Amino acid sequence: MMQLDVRSNKILDELINNPSILSKDIEKKYNLTRRQLGYSFQKINDWLLEQNLPLIERTRQGHFIMDQTVFSQLAPEQEKAPTMDTAILTEKQRVYAILMMLLSTDDLSLVHFTSALDVSKNTVLSDLKQVQKYLQPYDLKWRYSRRYGYLLEGDELLIRKLLRHILYKILEMNHGEDRLCQLAAIDKQEIREWNRSIEHVEKKLNLKFTDEKLHAMPYIFILLLRRIKRGHKVHAFFIHYEELSDTKEYRATEEILSDCDDIPRQERLFITLHLLTTNVYWSERLTEDAIPNLKKALNEMLDLFEKKACVVLQEREQLLNKLLLHVKPAYYRIKYHLTELNDVQESVSKDFQALHHLVKKSTKPLADLIGAKIPESETIYLTMLIGGWMTRQGDSIKGKIKAIVVCPKGVSVSGLMLTELRSLFPEFVFLDAMSVREFQTYPINYDIVFSPINLETDKKVFIADSFLEREDKNRLRKQVMMELHGYIPSEIHVEDIIAIVKNHATIADENELSKDLYRYIHRDDSASVKRTEQLPEADLSDLITPEHITLRKQVASWEEAIRVCAQPLLQKRQIEQRYIEAMVAHCQEDPYIVIGPHIAIPHAAPEEGVNDVAMSLLKLDEAVHFTEGYAIHVIIVIAAVDKQKHLKALMQLMKLSASKQDRDGIIRASSATDIHKIIQKYAIDEQHR
Template identity: 65%
Template structure:
């Protein structure tokens, strides 16, 4: 992350003159209060990225700066002028691209050498780096004697590149001057567009951010120039109705009110640009007519995060407002693949890496709304917003116990174990459910491990069955609490807890606090067990009716066993044929689907061909060989549409797998009716 010119000037001023006030800076640099506030926030974001303490501002407008900030910046001050005198390779590449995208004349090698003040060999080397950057946009650089150097490819991709390069150049020292010089943009043009943008703000009651105000004139001028040169965007998948009712479309119409030659598709593209980069200044969160489901999706995402991180977010409505201001433009960036302009991959410190992991796990509601995966760069920004909010309220996941679940018995069993343990220990952060192989290469920080088998680890480890009966849950909870905290939950004394609280806080209603604490302690002992046995919709006999049971003496191969077992699900339209191929591919040399002696539960991902939740069973008298290590007699194909619907039935199946007597009864039986009767007996739980 780099500072823009104005923010850098203000930071230099603060370091050289720390006693200066906000009002004095506003007067000295001719800034509004809003502009100073924006730059001040940018400075603190940059300091956080550099692992430096943020600068605080008092109510009287004075600044409090940590000594480490002076030490860091003063040490670098001497080398700063040298960095500004010579362009880096990356800056030269950006400038060459800007020339190619904005020049009104044919460009030769001499143009580049003259403008950049480097040799021809250096320019030729830079042009190779230019092509590498163009590859990301599926564009080509081409040279001909008649036309000179040109960029070829789809205009939509060229526009994306133009916006990115303009934004990057404006962040470096002297960037505005460079762009005006390279693209031959005069000051009058800039002033004219600034005036139009100010008129739009006033007319439509919009407030663009200062960063937007700085970059918008250049981008609009350069886009308009390409349109006038005949480089128009082809029709692309944006519905007119989706954008035509937005304020941004009205803003586009207002800015180009006297430019009738701009086609509708170009107006839509410019509208999209405003939507993807604009953030509104607003005090209150208001619903958006263009995306009415966005606020509920953000709310659902936050609730999932709070559950995963065991955090209660304070001033939630204000945080919702901040997230909305970022996620609304992100919605359009993601939907139309315009996220390349955001480069914050290295902006997360160690603590935020675990936080980022939990945020990514919570973005399902946004993903469902947009209809595609959320890019890493977008989730990093969301992480930084939520992480900053948590820091402000004095909360941190570093202080909480972080756990992983390692289960060598397949994805479904692993999820079941993960969900049960999370209910049993509601105060722990459960990061992931892992296979043994994934665990060996796991790089997030954790404190404890739960697993059915012993593992080599220097962290605290607790052996836990894949399926826990109620008494086992109770014993495991007592064991873990005693090991980690030195107490057993039932031995906690409310009066002792109140004494501790009284030492650190003022208690307004001691009786009510005592009642709430007692309720929570009782919940720790009992509620976690009750939650896991609550009534579920799907039992094992619902998912494996008699028509889903096949009886064979033997099959020739594991692949044939999967096809035969899955056929009833195909016949009923619950899965497609490709689901079987996906299972075969996933289970090759993978013993994790074996959940007990002679029994396996092959499955694949829901998106690989599942239409409806279901299970089917194949019984083989003679076991089929699997990976050379197992003889499998019972193959239960699982088709899941989500992470929940089949879980209760899977728990019942795990109980069945744990009974040697009933497994053998099914294996030796020749009657579908008898097999179903045994299955049904496990559906009463």
């Protein structure tokens, strides 16, 4: 470990004891040239880095900026931190200070800023440019007028959001509470009175405010009420009175504001929302009354995560309760768009990127309950909670093989490949199925790729057909295991075991026995999970019934073919008209809907107008042309409500499209019944696999 030389030690002591000293004063006091001081300053920072302490910054004006941690670690006990008067603010801290003044005070001039910050007018003017940048994500701006001075303009709801954010930033600064009182002209006696009022409410309503933001509550109330009295009011907005009026937080708001006259209802609701969204309320028993179905949604989220991450979360009920405590305030933050806007997002470490990705892909039940997409910052916190829980139980996805599937044949086919490969390699974590274009910019770290085509990557690529027959699967598993682990897994065929069992016992349900044996043979002994894939229920013949089959001699265009094919689904309200328009739009840009000679499967995303999983078929005597080189006789519209429920039928459809005999049979068929008989063969084949 490096040691500081005598000169560098003296300079560091001087900075700790006199943080407001200038570079030129140190040079004069210790008889140093600018170069010598620069050399010592670099050595000090190298030493601080080795000590795991923040580096000291030096401004162009010759000031030194030191983090509070340096003082607390190195300064003598009686001099552990600089006073507020001597501490130099960084540019970012000055931006926070200017914003707080704009939020809390009217009739501000340039002199107010220079006096409060102890800097020149030019510095303030430069800082105001940074303030304008900081305001952009909030859709706010500052304006100067001779009559009113500097003031903020924009939606009051967004100004309140900014107020809360900046208040916390200033409280985090050295001597934050003193600085906040100075910037916003708050009397400390007023703070003490609010604290007594909050304590009274805690006792009266049997509440307990316990999180780290509790100390901010008096300042929040003072500044909000100040804005209200000055006429800066929140207008009627989309907070639902019925949703908030029954909460303990609303009763707390009413109690706290009992001595305040003329506070409109929408303002009381806003303050209630503040309490609900800042994690200030804690209870040993969190009931379902506040947010119905929240626990159910979180449970479904964890189910999805376990499947995607190949893990079993132990002591799950405890984890659920921990998630409930976090997600209750997050629910209101997300629903009412109060998640922080321009706060720097916590970055996910490289080791947690894959875990974070899987958590994001599992949040749909929660997003559906709230009715809004889960913001990145909220997902990061969920990742931290779940990742920490897994670490505690000694589990991780870090050691597991992470695979992706890259397929040039569209969403449905790549989803089919993903399902097939997940069953074939239950010990792997499959992150995503994607197009070649998406693969070229894929940000998550992975170990191997499965694809029907060669790809440019430094990772291992295993060539796998879009549809895998049994022999293909056996061959692929052998190849992958040999290349990754240096061994070929022993060959155990389910059919051979069933044949042996038949010689000695009666099998009640051969199909179910076959599935159970397959899962057992392909289980991962090293994983903490023995998961069972829930096979999609619907066969191809269940979805494409005779009523869903249309026969035509010809159509005028590809677009007409889609519309004619989709009519049976539209009439049964399984899809909406907008889904048909979405299919037409997607087909113009996606040539990969052609899955075999003369067969195409137009489809769009579930959210574009699907009400129920469904398929329909159009057979044309005269082919319709789709782009150059594709003459299509059979169009099958696919309407999927998610990425799973239609996959069994899609597997059977892929088998059918690979059979020239059955393709030609459908094209020659003269009735819907004849076509359905051909389709039924694939459900029967599936049962006897």
